[in-house]
Amino acid sequence: DAGVIQSPRHEVTEMGQEVTLRCKPISGHDYLFWYRQTMMRGLELLIYFNNNVPIDDSGMPEDRFSAKMPNASFSTLKIQPSEPRDSAVYFCASSLQTTYGYTFGSGTRLTVV
Amino acid sequence: KQEVTQIPAALSVPEGENLVLNCSFTDSAIYNLQWFRQDPGKGLTSLLLIQSSQREQTSGRLNASLDKSSGRSTLYIAASQPGDSATYLCAVGISGNTPLVFGKGTRLSVIA
Numbered sequence: 068d069a070g071v072i073q074s075p076r077h078e079v080t081e082m083g084q085e086v087t088l089r090c091k092p093i094s095g096h097d098y099l100f101w102y103r104q105t106m107m108r109g110l111e112l113l114i115y116f117n118n119n120v121p122i123d124d125s126g127m128p129e130d131r132f133s134a135k136m137p138n139a140s141f142s143t144l145k146i147q148p149s150e151p152r153d154s155a156v157y158f159c160a161s162s163l164q165t166t167y168g169y170t171f172g173s174g175t176r177l178t179v180v
Numbered sequence: 181k182q183e184v185t186q187i188p189a190a191l192s193v194p195e196g197e198n199l200v201l202n203c204s205f206t207d208s209a210i211y212n213l214q215w216f217r218q219d220p221g222k223g224l225t226s227l228l229l230i231q232s233s234q235r236e237q238t239s240g241r242l243n244a245s246l247d248k249s250s251g252r253s254t255l256y257i258a259a260s261q262p263g264d265s266a267t268y269l270c271a272v273g274i275s276g277n278t279p280l281v282f283g284k285g286t287r288l289s290v291i292a
Binding site: 071098100102108109110112115123160165166167168169171172173174 | 277
């Protein structure tokens with residue numbers, strides 16, 4: 068298995084633009100997590116899915132953020148409109164359980180100017 | 181709300197030194213605790229998993245201990261090497277069906 072695949076690796080966009088981050092989890096993993104990492108706040112859980120269904124989105128900072136998982140092999144995190152404070156590294160992870168066995172992708176470094 | 185703290189935020193040691201990284205958590209009712217490693221520009225890789233009923237786990241030069249009653253865990257790295265340079269994150273599993281809560285990590289530099 069190629070692991071968890073995220074795209075793009077880097078994204079630079081202007082304030083106000085729509086940004087879409089993509090994730091392909093490991094086949095067979097029931098859980099998918101989106102995390103955001105910054106120096107100030109560390110690694111924060113944004114949302115997670117179980118069998119393609121969103122379970123907890125309380126970590127999504129604002130209505131500008133939305134996430135979908137249309138099937139077991141694909142998920143997106145969308146920010147519309149983007150703001151400079153959204154600049155961070157966004158990680159996707161998948162697992163068979165919620166409490167162990169996480170496999171992380173390499174992340175998307177988002178810069179909003 | 182469970183909070184996980186790692187001190188120090190950064191640490192620099194000479195090669196060959198034994199070192200300890202610290203992790204503390206506010207709620208002792210945890211399901212498990214894990215240590216991860218993150219290399220620059222990469223995702224996280226799991227190093228050690230300690231279940232709530234266990235006191236420690238070992239993997240090679242790494243040893244992680246857990247003291248639930250005091251809300252603490254330590255990661256001991258023996259005979260450190262430059263290749264150990266990375267950020268080490270501690271994560272707590274709160275229950276069997278809630279995601280991990282992460283600390284901010286300790287950035288370790290091992291100087292040759």
